[in-house]
Amino acid sequence: MWTYETTVKWSGGKKGRALCAGKPDIEISTPPEFGGPEGCWTPEDLLAASVAGCLMTSALFFIERDSIALSSCECRARAVMQKTPQGLAITGISVDVNISLQDPGQEPALRRALERAEASCPVSKSLNCPVELALQLGR
């Protein structure tokens, strides 16, 4: 069992600071469209970062294990929030993974590694909305 602990400390208005031992603070706020200021990470941004980051680090595990050599890797997560009969909810997250391989012949191995990452990512597994992943291979 592993635990991950973060504290958010209110700093007035619609802002706070996210603190995690030994790591730089993150200034957070209510999204601007709900009255918060511009320029701060919002809880919804952090959720998207968590999903993109977890898919990437899960993928890196299988990529390393299977000796796949990357030139670059980028994961863009887009979380959609909508009004539902139960109120505001995150209704889906789409993730575009953009990867360049050092050896294009490793594409089949990369696709297998990503499938495993998708199935094993603990963060997307903890969500009750669909998480859709699309791979784009760079040149």
Next chain:
Amino acid sequence: MWTYETTVKWSGGKKGRALCAGKPDIEISTPPEFGGPEGCWTPEDLLAASVAGCLMTSALFFIERDSIALSSCECRARAVMQKTPQGLAITGISVDVNISLQDPGQEPALRRALERAEASCPVSKSLNCPVELALQLGR
């Protein structure tokens, strides 16, 4: 409908940078217990920050609407990750909310505001694991 987009860019090894337009970058990594370096935010930390931040900003909405005057407010979220038959998964998040009121007589109003925040928080609503909230009143 609102969308929240974040990109995580691999920076080598088990590290990356989370980028969100107009906001400071966050250095992220695989957790140290899975081979990542120390000192970076992990996807699991970001999930905890997202839940704590969303509960806090949801609470601040009702607190402002109901003219409740706070002295301080802190939300600590602890995400538990465990091995399950489906692999690693986040199995629960407990959130301790610590609030000091300017007027202790507003406690009943605060409790109602927190109940509403709990029911309306879009991030915790998107999770399939239990999110448990406990309120501690400071003096």
